Amino acid sequence: MTRFRKIIGQIHLWLGLITGLIVLIVSITGCLFVFQKEISDLIHQKTFFVEPPAAAATLPYSTLFKKAEQTLGKDRPINFSTTYKDPDHAWEFMTYKAGDPKALTYFGTIDYYESVFINPYTGAVTGKYDYKYDFFNVVKFIHWGLLLNDTYGQPIVGYSTLIFVIMLITGMIMWWPKKWSKTNINKSFKIKWKAGFKRVVYDLHNVSGFYVMLFTLILALTGMVFAMKWFQTTVYVIASRSITPPDFKQEKSQKSIVTFNPMDKAFDTAKILLKTADRIAFSPASGADGVIYVNGIIGKETYYHADALQFDQYSGKLLHRKNYSEQNAGEKLIGMNYDIHVGAILGLPGKIIAFIASLVAASLPITGFMIWLNRKKKKSKK
Template identity: 50%
Template sequence: MPAPSSNIRRSAGARFWIGLVHLWLGLASGLVVFIVSLTGCLFCFQQEISAAWYHDVFFVPAAAGAQPLSALLRTAGDTLHTPVDYITTYRDPSRAWEFMSYKTNDTALTYFGNVERFRSVFIDPHTGRVTGFRDYKHDFFNVVKYIHWNLLLRDPIGQPIVGWSTLIFVVLLVTGLVLWWPRRWTRAARRAPAPRRWTRAARRQAFTIQWRAHKRRLNYDLHNVLGFYTLLVALVLGLTGMTFAFQWFYRAVGAIGGAPAAALVDTSGGAPRSLDAAFAHIRDTYTGASRIGLSPPSGSTLYLSAYDGRETYYNRADVTIDFRNGRMSTTPFARRTPGDKLVNMNYDIHVGAIGGLPGKIIAFLVSLVCASLPITGFLYWWWRRVPPGRRPRSSRLRR
């Protein structure tokens, strides 16, 4: 049967070149992929851990009513001795409200030089009592996030490194699937007089980890089998990460489904014209919102976001109020185009929050596997550098 034999040889040649691409791309990006995956794994449960660790800061005795937001804002400014840049309020009466102050230095090279201040004060909305402070600049999870985001470098330097490494990782996942695919399942092999393809041994080799095998065989299985099982979720994590890193990819995702829908504009001039009145209006309008975030008025314009999800950011309504003429524009989540919705969901998909606690657990486990792949891949390459005659027979891996 000369034809099938020729096809099999060509298939093996293609696998050789794909394997070579997989090897050198893996060696080039492995360290960054390991760092980004490990920090992503650590960041998955930061909200739950922070809420437990800083419970006395984040939570207050539940009570009815709240002091005027403007009064709480003055208290926060006097306490921080710096302008407040963002406010997060909660519908839950047992949550303290957060007043954040943030300033950057865009000429610095590293994260610690780039972030001049990044701290928050938390205030009991019922009594006006300060419950505590957070210095996010030196906070463990925030440092982990910025290692993940830009390797603690300025965005123009660090983000391209992370972005291109993530793109390479996506390519590695695809080429890894090709290399994982057993030769006996290829079309050429099916036409050749080969043994049965779906034998128990074949399934065991492709889908299970041989925990009692030689360390080289075990390492091989940890790389190939775990890589196969986590492939789809790892691809989602990689592609959503690329949306942060590359503007061209962000625009391409946003272009799905057409241009963003126009905001609903109320031109009657009847919108509230003060901070307290505007905040009360939004709370009464979006009764299902678990939290409302806003920036203190910039000139005469107030920007607010009402979030429906308890920990997610995508399902929100963005509101802009002009105090000068009483005009208000609103962009609810339901009016967004599919691409706009996908862009807004990107962060929540990336961290697994869109699936609640199960989604975070999946993101955590897959990120952990992704962090292991550069290690097991490097060990597999390193051990294969030993001359074949010196390798134990059990370590000669054949598919």
């Protein structure tokens, strides 16, 4: 073994021992979260879905909004809602309030995080949902920051992921055959299942790690975009080829007296302007001069392809529109980051790839530790 490969091996070993447990936790939770939508839709089918009537005409948005307000209570103002083009979807109205910003854990940083689901044709409440204690949401925040306050959890996960990227690179160097002979190719690309336990463990670490390397690298890099602001900025600058921040025009509402409901006007206008949208995300105005934000999202599960509208909260007048097509390459890439990270950008095949890659990534710290342990025992015997 050359001196270079010995150094690479030591780097790979010690970085693995330092971050192995965190990589295992993050990978397992990522694996669990991949199919959360499919599982949640199945478990909560009666809450999330409705049977549309023959004449599928929905009630006014303001009527449904008031019903949601009554259900949630006066101390739970609605921050966000999602409506669907699919006629069999209940509409979701969400309320969220941050907790103590200095709290140690995720649970302390959230006061409440709930949703009420309403049949858009009858106004009937199909169910309530507490996201704060939802299984998949807890899994997501373990993945996000080990269930700690973002101040502590995000840097731990972010820099552990950065170390994991270095390990993927060093692992690839160690995997690379010295000579591309038939024997070496078989060792590098095939798991010898009939060999002894130690050899199978070694092959599982090396061979399976090679096959998912590209996918785990993508998952790791997209995860770092969330975890570290400096890395997100770097990705944006490289993609947009500019150090200028994204253009965002913030409009303001002007107080006026109207005889109609401005919320309905804004929503009805958005439906006309966003005909191709599969979902419309609606955020009520906050503050005296705040505006109504509306996003028209193309895709039943992805988020990146969205046109953004701003409406006056008093008149319902359209103040500003920014289409997805107007975004620069940096904005588009950052906007796609979540959908790439969970594999949803490629639909079901992408999610299956993300699931397998996460599962193999979770196995790497285990098999790597077993290899190190076996070698340590071997040395002590000598």
